[in-house]
Amino acid sequence: MTHHKQHTIGQSVWCSGVGLHSGLKVSLVLKPAPADHGIRFRRTDLPGNPTICAHYDNVIDTFQATTIGSAGIGVSTVEHLMAALYGCGVDNALVELNGPEAPIFDGSAAPYVKLIRKAAIVEQTGARRYLTIRRPFVVEEGDSSIIATPADQFQVHYEIEFPHPRVGKQEYSWELTNTSFSREIAKARTFGFLKDVQRLQQMGLIRGGSLSNAVVFDENEVLNVNGFRYSDECVRHKILDFIGDLALTGLPVLGKFEIRKAGHTLHSRFLAELMAGKGYAAQTPVAASAPYIPSGLYAIA
Ligand SMILES: [Zn+2]
Structure with a gap:
């Protein structure tokens, strides 16, 4: 793996678990995405399947967890998945989930790292910007x-x-x-x-x-x-x-x-x-x- 190219995952991978704050069971699919796409979340349970960019401008709540969203459509507790993607060097991915909160699993990022490894990390042609x-x-x-x-x-x-x-x-x-x-x-x-x-x-x-x-x-x-x-x-x-x-x-x-x-x-x-x-x-x-x-x-x- 080279550091100066962008990376995504090699295939879609699925998991499910409970949200820490909502207590709701949610299914999550991590999908490959093209260069310069970044990390985006898509709520497949809502009409029109709205997509939210994982971007600091979209942070709407930081009490006890980090929530991104806009206009009443959000995804909360994104930080452990975001850390896993960042720590594994994944620049581009689409995260589809059918609920308002990412699964907490064991409270760490290890299950997400395992999921990303299962999908494999692949190099893309786009240059990475730092x-x-x-x-x-x-x-x-x-x-x-x-x-x-x-x-x-x-x-x-x-x-x-x-x-x-x-x-x-x-x-x-x-x-x-x-x-x-x-x-x-x-x-x-x-x-x-x-x-x-x-x-x-x-x-x-x-x-x-x-x-x-x-x-x-x-x-x-x-x-x-x-x-x-x-x-x-x-x-x-x-x-x-x-x-x-x-x-x-x-x-x-x-x-x-x-x-x-x-x-x-x-x-x-x-x-x-x-x-x-x-x-x-x-x-x-x-x-x-x-x-x-x-x-x-x-x-x-
Ligand atoms: Zn945490």
Whole structure:
């Protein structure tokens, strides 16, 4: 596989599962798509089968999950599938689903990685364009922050802190390579605290939530019988979520991202402000020394 060509999947693949928040069973078909198509979702259960581009402009909700859509037509909890596609290097795919929310499976991206591998990843003729960070860029809110700086690779450093004896302070540094997503990040599950469950359910959320699709903590312990998959599973999952949200740029990204105590809402704000360029976005050619970069790419200053 070369880095400078776009990629799609080799064949259509099907799966089904329950949505974390809706609790609804949904069927999902991942289909190949042509170069420059990007990732798009199609609601096959709605009249006219409306299609939604997986693009930061289409984010309509970021509470507890990332929802994309418009005019009352949406797809929620897209971040784990988006992270899997991004982590596997899939630029173009059509995601057909017959419900409002992507399946949660085990709360991680591993089942989606397995699905993508089953479909196989194939190279296309179109050149890949990268979004490159050209200058330091910061978004902050309270003690949460995201700092982007230029780098020749895609690197993420995430730090979290929860006042819980099994979580506490965790940090993890990760860099995208051919295998690093599936090896280090994909298996990390979403997590939550028992004290929040009732409140979220009263809000109509996590109706499909259970110990089979999340790590759940009571006041002192992990309630899942088998405990963690990694001792720092929580921070790894935050990286998974960030990758899924950043994938909504629609382009592979070259840059280093240092994130502290953020979530979907700050990820999304960061993305919108980054792409708006804060008045200094520019399309410029990238340094010839940077690896994997074809000509004609989109760069943001
Ligand atoms: Zn997540």
